[in-house]
Amino acid sequence: MQLHPMWDNYPNLQIDLQAVLTTIEKNVQIRDKQVEQNVKALIQAGGKLLRPAYAMLAAQIGPDNNRDRAIAVAAALEVLHMATLIHDDVVDDAPTRRGIETIHSKYGRNYAVYTGDYLFCICFKILSSHADSVSTIEFNSKSIEKILMGELDQMRTRYDLKVTVRQYLSRISGKTAQLFALSTYSGALQSKATRFQTRNAWNVGHYLGMAFQIIDDVLDYTSSNDGLGKPVLNDVKQGVYTLPLIYAMQGNAALFHPLLEKGLDMTDADLKELLELITKYNGVDKAFALANKYTKKALKEN
Amino acid sequence: MQLHPMWDNYPNLQIDLQAVLTTIEKNVQIRDKQVEQNVKALIQAGGKLLRPAYAMLAAQIGPDNNRDRAIAVAAALEVLHMATLIHDDVVDDAPTRRGIETIHSKYGRNYAVYTGDYLFCICFKILSSHADSVSTIEFNSKSIEKILMGELDQMRTRYDLKVTVRQYLSRISGKTAQLFALSTYSGALQSKATRFQTRNAWNVGHYLGMAFQIIDDVLDYTSSNDGLGKPVLNDVKQGVYTLPLIYAMQGNAALFHPLLEKGLDMTDADLKELLELITKYNGVDKAFALANKYTKKALKEN
Numbered sequence: 001m002q003l004h005p006m007w008d009n010y011p012n013l014q015i016d017l018q019a020v021l022t023t024i025e026k027n028v029q030i031r032d033k034q035v036e037q038n039v040k041a042l043i044q045a046g047g048k049l050l051r052p053a054y055a056m057l058a059a060q061i062g063p064d065n066n067r068d069r070a071i072a073v074a075a076a077l078e079v080l081h082m083a084t085l086i087h088d089d090v091v092d093d094a095p096t097r098r099g100i101e102t103i104h105s106k107y108g109r110n111y112a113v114y115t116g117d118y119l120f121c122i123c124f125k126i127l128s129s130h131a132d133s134v135s136t137i138e139f140n141s142k143s144i145e146k147i148l149m150g151e152l153d154q155m156r157t158r159y160d161l162k163v164t165v166r167q168y169l170s171r172i173s174g175k176t177a178q179l180f181a182l183s184t185y186s187g188a189l190q191s192k193a194t195r196f197q198t199r200n201a202w203n204v205g206h207y208l209g210m211a212f213q214i215i216d217d218v219l220d221y222t223s224s225n226d227g228l229g230k231p232v233l234n235d236v237k238q239g240v241y242t243l244p245l246i247y248a249m250q251g252n253a254a255l256f257h258p259l260l261e262k263g264l265d266m267t268d269a270d271l272k273e274l275l276e277l278i279t280k281y282n283g284v285d286k287a288f289a290l291a292n293k294y295t296k297k298a299l300k301e302n
Numbered sequence: 303m304q305l306h307p308m309w310d311n312y313p314n315l316q317i318d319l320q321a322v323l324t325t326i327e328k329n330v331q332i333r334d335k336q337v338e339q340n341v342k343a344l345i346q347a348g349g350k351l352l353r354p355a356y357a358m359l360a361a362q363i364g365p366d367n368n369r370d371r372a373i374a375v376a377a378a379l380e381v382l383h384m385a386t387l388i389h390d391d392v393v394d395d396a397p398t399r400r401g402i403e404t405i406h407s408k409y410g411r412n413y414a415v416y417t418g419d420y421l422f423c424i425c426f427k428i429l430s431s432h433a434d435s436v437s438t439i440e441f442n443s444k445s446i447e448k449i450l451m452g453e454l455d456q457m458r459t460r461y462d463l464k465v466t467v468r469q470y471l472s473r474i475s476g477k478t479a480q481l482f483a484l485s486t487y488s489g490a491l492q493s494k495a496t497r498f499q500t501r502n503a504w505n506v507g508h509y510l511g512m513a514f515q516i517i518d519d520v521l522d523y524t525s526s527n528d529g530l531g532k533p534v535l536n537d538v539k540q541g542v543y544t545l546p547l548i549y550a551m552q553g554n555a556a557l558f559h560p561l562l563e564k565g566l567d568m569t570d571a572d573l574k575e576l577l578e579l580i581t582k583y584n585g586v587d588k589a590f591a592l593a594n595k596y597t598k599k600a601l602k603e604n
Contacts, residue, residue, distance in 0.1 A: 031451060032458045087419060091412040110393040110457050113415060117389060117422065118450040121443055124426050128440035137439055138430035141423055148420040149333060155412050156334045 004048045016056040016071065017049050023075035027122050035111060038103055039119070042082060045098035051077045051183040054208070058187030058201045062194070070190040072130030076123045077183050080144060083119035084151070086112055091155075092238060136189070143182045150174025159239035161249075161257055168246055172213040173206070180209030200301050207298035214291040217242035218284055221275060233271050237264050243290065245274075248283030306350045318358040318373065319351050325377035329424050337413060340405050341421070344384060347400035353379045353485040356510070360489030360503045364496070372492040374432035378425045379485050382446060385421035386453070388414050393457075394540060438491070445484045452476025461541035463551075463559055470548055474515040475508070482511030502603050509600035516593040519544035520586055523577065535573050539566050545592065547576075550585030 007014050024043060030036035052074035059070035088094070089102040090112045096102060104112035123144075124137070131137050153171050157163050184205030188198040220235050221244050235242055241249075241260075249256050259266065259274050266274075278284060305323075309316050326345060332338035354376035361372035390396070391404040392414045398404060406414035425446075426439070433439050455473050459465050486507030490500040522537050523546050537544055543551075543562075551558050561568065561576050568576075580586060 030454060032454060035454065084419075087415050090415055109411070111454070113389050113392055113418075114450055114453045114457065116415075117386075117418070118447065118454065120419065120422050121446045121450055125440065125443040125447055128436050128443055131436050131439075134430050134433050134436055134439065137433075137436065138427065141427040141430055144423045145420065145427055148416055148423055151416045152332060152334060152337065152413070152420065155416065 002044070006048060007053070013053060013056060016067070016074075017052060019067075019071045020049065020052045020056070020074045020078060023071055023126065024079055027075070027079070027126055028119070030115070030118065035103070035107060035115060038106060039082070039115060041100055042085075042098065042103070043078075045100050047078075047098060049078060050212070051081055051179060054180060054205060055183040055187035058184040058193075058205070059191045061188045061197050061201060062191030064190075064192035066190050066192075069130050070187055072126055073186045073190055074183070076126040076130075076140075077179065077186065079119050079126065080123040081179060083116045083123065084147070086116040086119065088151075090116070092234070094234075136186075140182065140186070143178055146174050146178050150176075150178065154240060159260075159263065160241070161253065161260060163241050163246060165243070165246055165250075168241075168243055169210070172210060172217075176213035176216075177206045177209030180212065181205035184208075204298045204301045207294045207301070211291045211294035211298065214243055214287055214294070218244055218287050218291070221245075221278060221284060233274075236260070236271075236274065237266055239263060243287040244278050244283035246283075247286040248278040248281035250281075252277070252281055304346070308350060309355070315355060315358060318369070318376075319354060321369075321373045322351065322354045322358070322376045322380060325373055325428065326381055329377070329381070329428055330421070332417070332420065337405070337409060337417060340408060341384070341417060343402055344387075344400065344405070345380075347402050349380075349400060351380060352514070353383055353481060356482060356507055357485040357489035360486040360495075360507070361493045363490045363499050363503060364493030366492075366494035368492050368494075371432050371434070372489055374428055375488045375492055376485070378428040378432075378442075379481065379488065381421050381428065382425040383481060385418045385425065386449070388418040388421065390453075392418070394536070396536075438488075442484065442488070445480055448476050449480050452478075452480065456542060461562075461565065462543070463555065463562060465543050465548060467545070467548055467552075470543075470545055471512070474512060474519075478515035478518075479508045479511030482514065483507035486510075506600045506603045509596045509603065513593045513596035513600065516545055516589055516596070520546055520589050520593070523547070523580060523586060535576075538562070538573075538576065539568055541565060545589040546580050546585035548585075549588040550580040550583035552583075554579070554583055 003014055003017055007017065021043065025040060028036065028039055030039065055074040055077060056070060059065065059067070085097060086103055089097055089104045090109050093104070094102050095105045102112070103115055127137055127140055150171055150173070154175060157167060157171065181202045182205070185198055185202040188201035193201065217235070220233060220242065236245065245256070255277055256274070259270050262270060305316055305319055309319065323345065327342060330338065330341055332341065357376040357379060358372060361367065361369070387399060388405055391399055391406045392411050395406070396404050397407045404414070405417055426443075429439055429442055452473055452475070456477060459469060459473065483504045484507070487500055487504040490503035495503065519537070522535060522544065538547065547558070557579055558576070561572050564572060
């Protein structure tokens with residue numbers, strides 16, 4: 001299977017990530033072969049496998065390189081990520097993901113809901129079939145709980161025009177950074193790293209996750225429809241206000257509210273005006289600067 | 303909290319089930335207090351707590367009465383059941399459940415999808431915080447996998463006019479009997495029952511689950527809207543053909559197909575005609591007879 005070209009210069013990591021994919025494929029066995037094919041297509045459609053990659057890298061921190069267990073944990077984390085993607089697509093009514101039609105759009109939300117549930121379960125199956133202790137699973141389920149609280153929080157603050165930077169950071173911390181942190185932490189743990197090292201690994205993952213989500217949100221404002229597999233400004237229309245917009249609105253709320261209140265009825269002209277306002281008030285630049293700060297924090301932890 | 307009156311004559315079991323409810327309440331902590339309230343309302347709305355009850359009863363089989371662990375397992379199973387109910391309501395677009403408005407209908411499918419996910423995760427959290435070994439969790443996640451395969455299977459066979467009794471039994475075995483079997487099995491396991499006893503407990507749960515689901519499906523054809531918290535003949539309109547209909551159709555398919563093919567467009571007159579046909583060809587009686595057979599099998603295992 002073809003890995004994302006971003007790993008081209010990392011032959012060892014490529015071998016590990018192939019093993020992660022094999023583990024996932026082996027564990028995803030859906031009786032309806034069409035749906036199975038679609039889940040596997042989602043795996044193969046150029047996902048970057050960032051979370052497994054971080055887990056595998058962190059698995060080199062400690063002295064005990066238990067590769068099999070690290071691969072299982074990495075696979076479980078990616079399966080979990082896929083489950084949340086499929087459910088996100090149900091919630092967002094998204095037509096495509098990674099350039100291919102979503103399960104939701106192709107087979108209906110019924111299939112998408114249960115397929116996501118199925119993958120949640122596979123995540124725990126893989127974890128428990130390789131975990132060395134119950135406490136690993138307990139820790140994982142507590143982390144996953146936080147991720148889902150982040151999603152529920154995001155629902156709650158939709159269309160909230162007064163959302164603050166602090167609330168945004170707390171939301172992405174749960175929704176994204178938690179899973180990145182879990183990946184680096186779990187990897188480190190499998191390698192029997194010291195307590196100090198695993199805590200550091202957690203922090204690195206957390207900071208990288210924060211930076212990743214901020215950049216991902218910036219892309220929603222700056223990239224064109226063809227560059228990525230998802231439409232631009234989708235978040236804004238759905239009432240999910242992210243960092244570039246929140247920064248730009250600071251002190252200028254009155255200019256933005258009439259536009260944002262239109263929600264799903266925003267026209268192309270409205271969106272254009274919104275983008276101009278965000279540029280004018282440096283929303284994107286400020287967001288980038290904060291992402292940079294998080295990246296630097298991550299590097300300092302090493 | 304008020305337990306279902308069906309347990310009125312079982313004071314010991316009542317104490318255990320209250321403890322199960324307390325464990326669930328303690329573990330369900332959603333930041334959005336409105337949603338939390340609604341999840342708790344669902345718990346309190348007269349669910350029969352059948353699965354926890356079976357788990358607690360089976361926990362008396364073996365010599366080691368580890369009540370705390372049995373209660374945790376019972377709570378985890380009920381939380382899992384709730385998660386599937388909430389997602390079922392999303393899939394079925396159901397307006398009410400146990401007589402109260404569904405989360406799906408009240409807060410939108412977004413909340414319902416993530417709330418179900420959240421409860422899935424809480425199930426594993428409770429399990430892992432009390433499980434004595436990784437293999438317990440592995441066994442549980444494999445069982446849950448089968449339950450979800452049953453749901454996916456049900457999707458696949460919707461509106462299939464040629465569905466057989468065998469296919470129906472295989473579907474409810476995964477969808478319902480698996481969780482009943484898991485309940486009795488897990489209860490027995492917590493009490494350190496012998497291998498033979500836990501296998502028996504599994505079989506009892508399986509047979510009871512089969513009987514339960516058949517009766518539940520019969521009720522869809524025989525009960526009125528006010529008696530239960532869900533509308534009658536809902537399944538048929540949604541293309542889910544259950545045992546009374548499948549039995550009645552045997553040898554008489556041509557009479558049923560023109561009606562069934564209308565799907566969601568079936569009128570009240572169509573439904574009345576369908577019910578008359580099912581009565582004429584003894585669909586309900588035959589289904590009841592099979593449910594009885596399963597109940598007897600369950601009793602024989604003891």
